Amino acid sequence: MRFLTAGESHGEALSGIISEYPSGVKIDEDFINYELSRRQKGYGRGGRVKIEADQVKILSGVRKNKSTGSPISFLIFNKDWQNWRQKLQFEESLLNPRPGHADLSGFLKYRLESIRDVIERSSARETAARVCVGAFSKLVLKHLDINIYSYVEQIGNKKLAGTLNALLAGDVNIVQILEDIEKSPVRCPDEEISKLMIEEIDKAKNEGDTLGGKFKVIASGLPPGLGSFDQWDSRFDARVAAAFMSIPSIKVVEIGEGFLAPFFHGKEFHDEIYYDDIRGFYRKTNRAGGIEGGMTNGQPVIITASAKPIPTTVKGLQSVNIKTKNIENSLSERSDVCAVPSAAVVGEAVLAQEILNAFQDKFGKDSLEEVLENYNNYKKYLKEI
Ligand SMILES: Cc1cc2nc3c(=O)[nH]c(=O)nc-3n(C[C@H](O)[C@H](O)[C@H](O)COP(=O)(O)O)c2cc1C
Secondary structure, eight states, X not given: OEEEEEOOTTSSEEEEXXXXXXXXXXXXXXXXXXXXXXXXXXXXXXXXXXXXXXXXEEEESEETTEEOSSOEEEEEEOTTHHHHHHHHHHOOOOOOOOTTSSHHHHHHHHTOSOTHHHHXXXXXXXXHHHHHHHHHHHHHHXXXXXXXXXXXXXXXXXXXXXXXXXXXXXXXXXXXXXXXXXHSTTSOXXXXXXXXXXXXXXXXXXXXXXXXXXXXXXXXXXXXXXXXXXXXXXXXXXXXXXXXXXXXXXXXXXXTTTTTGGGSOHHHHSXXXXXXXXXXXXXXXXXXXXXXXXXXXXXXXEEEEEEOOOSOOSSOOEEEOTTTOOEXXXXXXXXXXXXXXXXXXXXXXXXXXXXXXHHHHXXXXXXXXXXXXXXXXXXXXXXXX
């Protein structure tokens, strides 16, 4: 499956084309819109999310609510476009780039007259289209019993500890935890830590400042053998890392306990292999985060991503006017204070899309029926071996 997105932050619409999407998948628009609404939530988002109520409009590749195998094209209209139509035509050139944004390099690279032309496309508004592609991917993954969920682990210096181990050990009510995550304004399952995170965001907002943070995305129900060690670019870990890195503001992608790995000895770090007749091959730990040798190993895939603080601040940071070379504060406009909860939802989308891709590489891409047939055969083989 391949896709392209187009569209600008304050343009009429975002658009996307998904190619090589399997036929025979029931396309549930309500589910896609629900996923789009999850991206828009999150304490710390700016005024924009109050204007938009993202809805997908599917233009092709679907008939009688089922994918046909032809390219799917879609639109997500920007309600805010009406407010910007005139402004975008008559606005004076913006010349004071924001540190931490694409502004300066984009202006120089494309030989532009105003930073506006950089802002419009480099804006994370594009992630709405990514979430839409992720939702299409999740519609296939549902048939394969693969679940993807996310939560926020850190905002500023307010941190959550322990949830992942409890989730993986199965000694908690997973449904309850997932409900708590969706209910929390910051996607954090712990009510007390959620409150501290909200306070942290309020404090940053009052000081005209911004925050970053850390989130986890977990995919369960994967078989061993997605991805490959055959070539560098078929490694599942490489693809997943690139996908997460493509989310604006993400600066670190960690697989399993990758960040702590150098502090372990080999005897302690690696997830030893066990076997019994019911579970087949299994592990008691998952420090590898479900990926070994560029392939899934049958354990849940666990990704942690760190987002830097939002670059747009109310008063701006020191910058230089590109034309006059005078020192000026960087430009400022309506912006989020913290977008980590939304980034987590985008993380789910990019992981879903990479998992679907890896599934299609191994089990076929033309129709859902073919993917399911091949996958069931593989599961049978795994049971019999
Ligand atoms: C969901 C989401 C919303 C974001 N909202 C804003 C925003 O309102 N203002 C802003 O300056 N940056 C925002 N960012 C971050 C910037 O888009 C990002 O830092 C910038 O494009 C530079 O890219 P880089 O951080 O990957 O280098 C957001 C990121 C995400 C994932």
